[in-house]
Amino acid sequence: MEEFEESRVAKSKRFAKMQSLERYSLHSYVFNYIRDAILNGRYKPGDALVETKLADELGVSRTPIREAIRQLELEGLVISIPNKGVVVNGVSQQDIDDIYTIRSMLEGLAARWAAQRIDEQALKELEEIVELMEYYTRKNDFDQLTQLDTRFHGVIYDASDSKVLKHMLDNLLRYVERARRGSLKVPMRAHQSLNEHRSIFEAIMKRDAAEAERLMAEHISRAILNLHSLTEQDEEKD
Amino acid sequence: MEEFEESRVAKSKRFAKMQSLERYSLHSYVFNYIRDAILNGRYKPGDALVETKLADELGVSRTPIREAIRQLELEGLVISIPNKGVVVNGVSQQDIDDIYTIRSMLEGLAARWAAQRIDEQALKELEEIVELMEYYTRKNDFDQLTQLDTRFHGVIYDASDSKVLKHMLDNLLRYVERARRGSLKVPMRAHQSLNEHRSIFEAIMKRDAAEAERLMAEHISRAILNLHSLTEQDEEKD
DNA sequence: GCCTGTATAATTGTATACAATTAATGTGAC
DNA sequence: GTCACATTAATTGTATACAATTATACAGGC
Known part of the structure; x- marks a missing residue:
């Protein structure tokens, strides 16, 4: 039990480090990450964004991923189809x-x-x-x-x-x-x-x-x- | 155990009814709800938006509330201060x-x-x-x-x-x-x-x-x- | 072959549990 | 009284559990 607790703490410390100076919340970090990936062309128009994959890739849970995706949706950078998923829209x-x-x-x-x-x-x-x-x-x-x-x-x-x-x-x-x-x-x-x-x-x-x-x-x-x-x-x- | 399961099902049925014809996800419903409340002046500039209160008011969990708030934040309708909360910005x-x-x-x-x-x-x-x-x-x-x-x-x-x-x-x-x-x-x-x-x-x-x-x-x-x-x-x- | 239905898997949607932070409350020293 | 400090409560942040939906794979009928 104790070990489990500590591993969680260690995990959260790891993120504090990963985000380095920025003390912002994870969703803003994820938002910027995906936005840049789209703007830089690493995520291409038509690509599907799968929440669990993004969560693995960034080492966070789905919650901040979803929050970020909702924002990207409003910006028009991705298109979300309810119950199906989101695809990159990109900037031509x-x-x-x-x-x-x-x-x-x-x-x-x-x-x-x-x-x-x-x-x-x-x-x-x-x-x-x-x-x-x-x-x-x-x-x-x-x-x-x-x-x-x-x-x-x-x-x-x-x-x-x-x-x-x-x-x-x-x-x-x-x-x-x-x-x-x-x-x-x-x-x-x-x-x-x-x-x-x-x-x-x-x-x-x-x-x-x-x-x-x-x-x-x-x-x-x-x-x-x-x-x-x-x-x-x-x-x-x- | 069985009763618990059924109560959850009943709960979700209730929402399907509440949203009536619209089969959208809860976050979009919450988004529109809060947006209209701000635009109609029911939520006034400076008002604090507390996630749990909104969740109670709308009968949903905090997750869709948060997703909606993140969108409102991007629209500039609310201002979010990390770890403290969000306040209504309004439209003058x-x-x-x-x-x-x-x-x-x-x-x-x-x-x-x-x-x-x-x-x-x-x-x-x-x-x-x-x-x-x-x-x-x-x-x-x-x-x-x-x-x-x-x-x-x-x-x-x-x-x-x-x-x-x-x-x-x-x-x-x-x-x-x-x-x-x-x-x-x-x-x-x-x-x-x-x-x-x-x-x-x-x-x-x-x-x-x-x-x-x-x-x-x-x-x-x-x-x-x-x-x-x-x-x-x-x-x-x- | 190909349609069709069905079981299974993958994925999204929602709710809840727990951690971390901030606000509040209260208590003792002075 | 009030300041400092500890304690508790309220609130946000994150992760996870479970439900619902959609996609996939596969078997049988034709």
Whole structure:
């Protein structure tokens, strides 16, 4: 009896370690695991997700697996057929293109509202970010630039002061995260991107909502164009 | 032993009855139940959602409750703090306004893509819907009109041929469902709405994507304006 | 062969048991 | 009184047990 108890404790310790720093609950860990697997193409569209197999694979019980699957279902990453199972839905290139089109509109809206509502402190933060972007663009530090890009847009989301808009944009970003990472890793695009960020910042500073919206929408559209030229190059290389 | 078994069977029969025609799983039933309670204001922002209490209230175990809560969390309707609990987030009037603004953009995009991609069959279906709308507008049958409105937009979502756009619009519609129901229940608005629907249909038929987008965006914007004038009237009444 | 029904296995759906964490309650020192 | 600390209760997190449904395999009839 005693041994059994201890083995359970040891088991739970093992997970605490596995999750390392993250003290989140298992279902969020499972959610991220499966989501990444789908977004990275390890789980392919049409693949069946069997709860017991996932539970074995991740070393957890079915309960957190199910919780995660219910969330993936809502995100549209999997499709669940009651009493039968769930299959991976995946994200096609067409989906990513659509997301960028949608993002360009919604980011534009965020910039418009931000221009109307931003306070001095957030404005100052934006300015700092742009300055740091200049610095790291000169240094070709793409990791820092990607982080700053995320922060720049994040500040604007917050400044737009719309819970729902921020929520939607956060979700969309997660979908294209992988695509985004590669996007800035081209010096020319980094320079162009810097100029666009500066223009957007200036429009917001001048409280020119229409201009901020236009520039931001263009900025996102250019990002997807850049992404296309990248993948075309990759295809040529292959 | 036998009695125990039977009581369990009886219990599950009871649920089959409770859910009546719907053969969905309990978690989806719970999800809808809590979502409606939040959207209707029965559960107010800040309220704590305790799993055991909900389980008692709905006569189910904690498992489906948890699955539903995880989904509500992703929708942003509740906020979950690990190991502490979840609190209702709710949907404010500002949120609804924001959703309409976002919807006007995304519905516009859907109309644009629909104009470019719709096939003859869907076009015919749209035409039929508009004709039925004329009929029921004359008859002042608001329930039928609301249904037709849903169908009209649904056909356009499908015709836009974008999985992600359709998914997002479906979600947005759920949020404002309650607001929408009241919207058409004013004869004048119904007539105006009919004209707008006809114009949108014609633009799509002519494959005029830009015009379809513009008209649709305006259509949704007018809906929220109409909604505002309604609530103002209500406030005057009180 | 191929349909059809039937037993069996696999899988999902739900409930419950137990562990871990957090909230509350109470008790003694000062 | 109130602070600190221990104790208990309430609640969430996870695992497991069992029920219900669906898929699979197989035998017999035609």
